[in-house]
Amino acid sequence: xxxxxxxxxxxxxxxxxxxxxxxxxxxxxxxxxxxxxxxxxxxxxxxxxxxxxxxxxxxxxxxxxxxxxxxxxxxxxxxxxxxxxxxxxxxxxxxxxxxxxxxxxxxxxxxxxxxxxxxxxxxxxxxxxxxxxxxxxxxxxxxxxxxxxxxxxxxxxxxxxxxxxxxxxxxxxxxxxxxxxxxxxxxxxxxxxxxxxxxxxxxxxxxxxxxxxxxxxxxxxxxxxxxxxxxxxxxxxxxxxxxxxxxxxxxxxxxxxxxxxxxxxxxxxxxxxxxxxxxxxxxxxxxxxxxxxxxxxxxxxxxxxxxxxxxxxxxxxxxxxxxxxxxxxxxxxxxxxxxxxxxxxxxxxxxxxxxxxxxxxxxxxxxxxxxxxxxxxxxxxxxxxxxxxxxxxxxxxxxxxxxxxxxxxxxxxxxxxxxxxxxxxxxxxxx
Ligand SMILES: CC(C)(COP(=O)(O)OP(=O)(O)OC[C@H]1O[C@@H](n2cnc3c(N)ncnc32)[C@H](O)[C@@H]1OP(=O)(O)O)[C@@H](O)C(=O)NCCC(=O)NCCS
Numbered sequence: 033x034x035x036x037x038x039x040x041x042x043x044x045x046x047x048x049x050x051x052x053x054x055x056x057x058x059x060x061x062x063x064x065x066x067x068x069x070x071x072x073x074x075x076x077x078x079x080x081x082x083x084x085x086x087x088x089x090x091x092x093x094x095x096x097x098x099x100x101x102x103x104x105x106x107x108x109x110x111x112x113x114x115x116x117x118x119x120x121x122x123x124x125x126x127x128x129x130x131x132x133x134x135x136x137x138x139x140x141x142x143x144x145x146x147x148x149x150x151x152x153x154x155x156x157x158x159x160x161x162x163x164x165x166x167x168x169x170x171x172x173x174x175x176x177x178x179x180x181x182x183x184x185x186x187x188x189x190x191x192x193x194x195x196x197x198x199x200x201x202x203x204x205x206x207x208x209x210x211x212x213x214x215x216x217x218x219x220x221x222x223x224x225x226x227x228x229x230x231x232x233x234x235x236x237x238x239x240x241x242x243x244x245x246x247x248x249x250x251x252x253x254x255x256x257x258x259x260x261x262x263x264x265x266x267x268x269x270x271x272x273x274x275x276x277x278x279x280x281x282x283x284x285x286x287x288x289x290x291x292x293x294x295x296x297x298x299x300x301x302x303x304x305x306x307x308x309x310x311x312x313x314x315x316x317x318x319x320x321x322x323x324x325x326x327x328x329x330x331x332x333x334x335x336x337x338x339x340x341x342x343x344x345x346x347x348x349x350x351x352x353x354x355x356x357x358x359x360x361x362x363x364x365x366x367x368x369x370x371x372x373x374x375x376x377x378x379x380x381x382x383x384x385x386x387x388x389x390x391x392x393x394x395x396x397x398x399x400x401x402x403x404x405x406x407x408x409x410x411x412x413x414x415x416x417x418x419x420x421x422x423x424x425x426x427x428x429x430x431x432x433x434x435x436x437x438x439x440x441x442x443x444x445x446x447x448x449x450x451x452x453x454x455x456x457x458x459x460x461x462x463x
Contacts, residue, residue, distance in 0.1 A: 040142030042315040044325035045460065047080045048430025049255050050308035053269040053418035060305035061158035062260045065094055065422070066101060068307030069108035069154040072426075075255035076150060076309045077113055080323070084113040088146035090120035091137045093129025093153035094422035096160045096201055097122070104154060105133075126451035127373065128334070129153050130308055130425030131458070137312050138329050147317040152309030153422035160201050167195030205339045205451065212451065213288035215343035216374035217295045222342060223380045227294035230375035231281040234299040234415050237372055241412025242274035249438070250411055253430050271302050271418040299375040304418030308426025326433035327444070331357035332458040335394070339453040344377040346455020347447035348384030349394045354457035355445070362401045365459075366441025369432040370403075371424055371448040372413035381447065410435060424448065429458070436462060 051068050054060040060068070069092055077084055092105035101107050105120035125132040130153030137151035164172065167190070174187035204211040210218075220230065244250035245268050256267040276298070286293030287300070318325050335349035347370065355361060362368075362385070372378050384390040385400040411431055414424060425448055432444045441462065448456045 041144060043138040043141045043329045044313045044315050044318040044323070045327050045329065045429065045433050046311040046313055046318060046323050046325055047076060048253065048308065048310040048326075048426060048433065049076045049079060050253055050423065050427045050430065051257050051306050052254050052266045053271060053304050053306035053420060053427070054266070055271050055418060056157040056303040056305050058270060059266055060156065060259055063156065063257070063305065064159060065098065065154040065156040065307065066104055066107045068156065068305070068423070069104060069152065069309070070111055071255050071257055072152055072154070072307045072309035073108055073111060073150055074113055076311050080311050082148070082311065084111075085115055086148050087114055087118050087150060089137065089140060089149045090118055091123060091133040091149060091151045092120070092422070093123050093125065093131070093133040093425065094155055095124060095126055095129055096155065096157065096421070097124070098159075099161050126454060127371065127419070127421050128425055128448045128450040128454060128456040129422040131448055131456045134310055134312070134425060134429060135332050135458070141312060141314050147314045149312050150309055151312060152307065152426040153424075154307035155420035155422040156305045157303045157420065158305050163199040165195045165197060165199060167192060171195070205343065208340045210340075210343065211288065212343070212373060213295055213300060216300070216376040217288045217293050219342045219344060219380045220294050220376035223383050225294075225376050225379045225383075229379055230294055230299040231278060233375040233379060234281055235276065235278055237409065237412040237415035238273050238276050239412070240410060241269070241272045241416035244411030245269070245272055249435070250417070250431075253427070253434065269417050271304065272412070272416045295374055295376055299415065301373050301414040301419035304420045306418065306420035306423045308423040308430065310426050310429055326437055327460040327462050330443070330459045330461040332456070333357060335455045337453040341453065342380070343451070343453050344373055344449040345380065345384055345390070346449050346453055347381045347457060348390045348455065350455040350457040351385065351445065351447050352391060352394045352396050352400050354459050355400065356396070358443070358459035360443055360459060362403060362445070365443050365445045366407060366439060367410065367432060367436055367444040368403050368408050369428045369444065369446040370409060370413065371419070371428060372409065372415040373419065373449055375415060377449055378413075381449065425456070429460075433460060436460070
């Protein structure tokens with residue numbers, strides 16, 4: 033095990049908040065990603081009782097960007113509670129985008145370039161940009177440049193019926209064309225993960241998320257929101273199904289390999305809208321302002337593998353590095369929070385953690401080891417709660433820190449898989 037190497041100043045996690053997570057096309061469909069982000073930042077400052085004047089920067093992650101406002105972080109930072117001079121930037125690392133925002137913010141603090149940064153992410157998959165075909169685009173550009181009415185008509189007359197077909201963003205790898213679901217399906221087959229194991233894991237996610245909602249632990253992390261057209265208060269996630277059963281899950285048809293597959297709507301994370309934000313401070317500022325941090329960032333890492341191989345195995349390469357950088361092992365983790373893109377992916381990742389072959393690929397002689405299920409995703413995960421791509425990392429870090437505090441635990445590990453064959457892992461510490 034490598035010794036724990038400290039780089040720069042220690043970064044404190046003061047508080048985290050998120051919006052309710054809603055299945056796309058439902059209760060948040062009229063709320064833009066910018067509004068979701070603004071809601072989180074406003075609530076975060078209020079809850080932490082921090083003056084907006086102290087904010088040095090806003091970093092936000094998003095995946096399906098608006099073509100009209102590509103730097104969502106800047107739009108979020110133009111809130112009345114913040115001065116106009118808060119510099120802000122947007123990052124994208126697929127499903128680990130909020131994590132990238134958090135680690136970029138933490139790096140700025142560790143370096144001494146900032147003292148207080150808000151990092152998070154937002155995604156509205158209800159509002160994805162729909163593109164015109166190349167033919168339609170060319171015709172529209174020509175028409176807009178034409179100087180006469182006749183010229184405009186001539187340009188538009190080039191349009192053929194096939195040019196009218198719109199292009200929607202696909203949840204598929206640009207390099208291979210393989211969708212996330214197809215990748216999860218492939219990984220389940222390679223690693224021998226059965227349909228029954230996936231359905232049981234999905235059921236567990238719903239049961240635990242329902243319990244966390246019922247007893248208020250999850251709802252405490254949510255900034256209530258009033259969304260058009262009903263403007264009724266929303267304060268919980270609508271993907272959680274307290275009444276789902278193994279029979280219902282077993283009855284669902286595979287989606288990505290209809291004949292031989294095992295990945296269904298029930299054991300996949302749903303397309304989701306939502307936002308999250310986390311307040312980070314230098315340890316010194318936290319002390320000076322009298323804040324008791326939820327936890328500190330101890331280490332983190334990113335990794336990648338060939339997207340054509342096993343797309344969602346990135347956490348298996350990232351986690352051992354983050355643990356080594358922390359100078360800790362999996363047995364010392366009081367809690368482990370893993371993003372659940374698909375039940376198959378989590379179960380493959382867990383198997384990978386126990387594999388010597390994967391350990392060697394990550395540069396280690398011994399595997400990470402077994403994750404104690406009693407410490408894993410103790411309030412469910414993305415399968416039930418939902419997965420707004422750019423926001424999930426903020427949700428997971430907030431839950432990890434809050435639950436670690438409730439249990440008086442010392443260390444926590446989080447992992448996130450991401451498109452492009454990437455993975456992220458972070459270790460947090462309480463003291
Ligand atoms: C899997 C996927 C295609 C399903 O989409 P969908 O068909 O719109 O999903 P729905 O929510 O309508 O669910 C389909 C059916 O399953 C049922 N269902 C879903 N989850 C269920 C559960 N846990 N228990 C019982 N029934 C469930 C729904 O009620 C619905 O039934 P109905 O058709 O009778 O209404 C979509 O969620 C998806 O693409 N997910 C993956 C997203 C992804 O790739 N993310 C990136 C990960 S990094």
